[in-house]
Amino acid sequence: MSDVSAPARLMSDAETDTPARRLRKPPRLPTEESPLVRVSLIGLAVVLLLAFLLLPLVAVFTEAFRQGIDGFVEAVNDPDGIAAIKLTLLVAAISVPANLVFGVAAAWAIAKYEFRGKAFLITLIDLPFSVSPVVAGLVYVILYSTSHGVFGGYLQSHGLQIIFAVPGIVLATIFVTFPFIARELIPLMEEQGTTDEEAALSLGATGLRTFLTVTLPNVKWALLYGVLLCNARAMGEFGAVSVVSGHIRGLTNTMPLHVEILYNEYQFAASFAVASLLAALALVTLGLKSLLELRYADELAAGRRH
Amino acid sequence: MAIRFVQPSVIPGFRLALGFTLAYLALIVLLPLGALVFRASELGLSEIVSLALDERTFKALEISFVTAFLAALFNVPFGLLVAWVLVRYDFPGRRLLDAMIDLPFALPTAVAGIALTALYAPNGWIGSYAAMLGLKIAFTPVGIWIALVFVSLPFIVRTVQPVLAEVDREVEEAAATLGASRLKAVWSVILPVLTPAILTGFALAFARSVGEYGSVIFIAGNIPYVSEIAPLLIVIKLEEYDYAGATAIATIMLAISFVMLLVINLIQGWARRRFGRV
Numbered sequence: 001m002s003d004v005s006a007p008a009r010l011m012s013d014a015e016t017d018t019p020a021r022r023l024r025k026p027p028r029l030p031t032e033e034s035p036l037v038r039v040s041l042i043g044l045a046v047v048l049l050l051a052f053l054l055l056p057l058v059a060v061f062t063e064a065f066r067q068g069i070d071g072f073v074e075a076v077n078d079p080d081g082i083a084a085i086k087l088t089l090l091v092a093a094i095s096v097p098a099n100l101v102f103g104v105a106a107a108w109a110i111a112k113y114e115f116r117g118k119a120f121l122i123t124l125i126d127l128p129f130s131v132s133p134v135v136a137g138l139v140y141v142i143l144y145s146t147s148h149g150v151f152g153g154y155l156q157s158h159g160l161q162i163i164f165a166v167p168g169i170v171l172a173t174i175f176v177t178f179p180f181i182a183r184e185l186i187p188l189m190e191e192q193g194t195t196d197e198e199a200a201l202s203l204g205a206t207g208l209r210t211f212l213t214v215t216l217p218n219v220k221w222a223l224l225y226g227v228l229l230c231n232a233r234a235m236g237e238f239g240a241v242s243v244v245s246g247h248i249r250g251l252t253n254t255m256p257l258h259v260e261i262l263y264n265e266y267q268f269a270a271s272f273a274v275a276s277l278l279a280a281l282a283l284v285t286l287g288l289k290s291l292l293e294l295r296y297a298d299e300l301a302a303g304r305r306h
Numbered sequence: 307m308a309i310r311f312v313q314p315s316v317i318p319g320f321r322l323a324l325g326f327t328l329a330y331l332a333l334i335v336l337l338p339l340g341a342l343v344f345r346a347s348e349l350g351l352s353e354i355v356s357l358a359l360d361e362r363t364f365k366a367l368e369i370s371f372v373t374a375f376l377a378a379l380f381n382v383p384f385g386l387l388v389a390w391v392l393v394r395y396d397f398p399g400r401r402l403l404d405a406m407i408d409l410p411f412a413l414p415t416a417v418a419g420i421a422l423t424a425l426y427a428p429n430g431w432i433g434s435y436a437a438m439l440g441l442k443i444a445f446t447p448v449g450i451w452i453a454l455v456f457v458s459l460p461f462i463v464r465t466v467q468p469v470l471a472e473v474d475r476e477v478e479e480a481a482a483t484l485g486a487s488r489l490k491a492v493w494s495v496i497l498p499v500l501t502p503a504i505l506t507g508f509a510l511a512f513a514r515s516v517g518e519y520g521s522v523i524f525i526a527g528n529i530p531y532v533s534e535i536a537p538l539l540i541v542i543k544l545e546e547y548d549y550a551g552a553t554a555i556a557t558i559m560l561a562i563s564f565v566m567l568l569v570i571n572l573i574q575g576w577a578r579r580r581f582g583r584v
Contacts, residue, residue: 031482033488041395052455053407053456056421059431060421063421101326105322109320110327113313113320114315115324123567124336127335127339127563130514131563132519132537133415133537134537134541135342135556138342138540139341142341150341150344171334175335175338194317198316207319229411229412232412236414236417238416242541256417260524279421282409282414282417287405290405
């Protein structure tokens, strides 16, 4: 998919050839657009993408360094900022492995067996993607709020706090990143089938050994791909976390929430400084993701080959 | 013989894997969503409807739906153009552009929100030029629309791209042989094949946009009845300890999510029957 079609490739070869060859450039194929149309379409797409996608990114970094490197360091190196970074890392360190274990288990059950209700199960796994982040946060408040929650009385009497505390933030993050790893693994493992595992088992390997030495190496790049996307979302989640966090500085503030608080206090430079760290994370994620797509295209799920 | 739940297999671990999957799914997704439905059922349908018909709530839902619809609508031609250029043409920087498409997925929504506000505010890079023309973008529904175009563009591009890449070039050749102009061939031979992908992408973009929060609230200005979106109103109701109000709006939004999910599944089922693939 990354390459243009065969006739087009022939043409571009001819173009890069000697001037003499260029004179004999084959006429335009009927399944191609004229060069003028081609160039205008490319131009239009590039201009629109730069305006809609790249400009906001440029704005983040420009605003972050408006007061120079010193201003940037000062903004990031503030106790509340450091606390927010630590909390963000902690939340990702819990929620990503949790969804990793789930993703592997779900993919194993769904891809390696035929059972009834499979399509429905896949739909349920994808469900968190179509729920608004704010609703995702709200459902946990409804469940665990000590004052209004379904389990509020129980939590209250046992002195447990989930909402406006770290456990709530972790739960909300797990919810919004729930499908990421499973949905990378399921199509790939379905495509790979069960013959490799059956061979290993028939040679006397135990189930666990088969999984560790046959299945896991087969899906490792897809797994990494899923972890990458899951982590980016876990560290950047705003809406769901905002609802359950309570915005207690130094305690329940993640980086995206810290960005919001600084922004609402008109500390724009500091806000953009913290935001630029998140933007850098996004860029690293995109870079690694593209690298995986480029180098291990065959070992990622079918839909990811571009 | 009764139909088996699971086909026999030599591969071990089915019960463990499925058991864990179901337990985790129930704990993380089904129980919390069930709690919302439970609280909504305590309110009753008539109460939910009357809460939703409250003027401010109704207006917020309307703003969310209209801006999400217009953003998804704009992203259909925009996404098609981008997918076409990325699949069909080779030019310097194509790979970089391709990688950039996923930026709205990777960039945290709050970051996108303040960045877009910096650009489109009356004193911003773009906003100041718009202000000279007497146009206001940030802190109006137009600002909401821009944020939603940003977050939902990848959905259309990424659903159309793989289908376009697999379009059989022979059908285009056949169309050309039969005397169709290039535009006619694209319109009546390629576009119909892309229709299910476009509809799926549209539904995904719309579903995401309706519920979007982080990238919108900074640029929206959040003026009640003008630029206040439904997810924000949920947050406001929660802060006012109006749990019934928050539950009602959330229930309506969850119902929309289910409908969109159903629509997407129907489109894909239809596409499988019609074209033999998704």
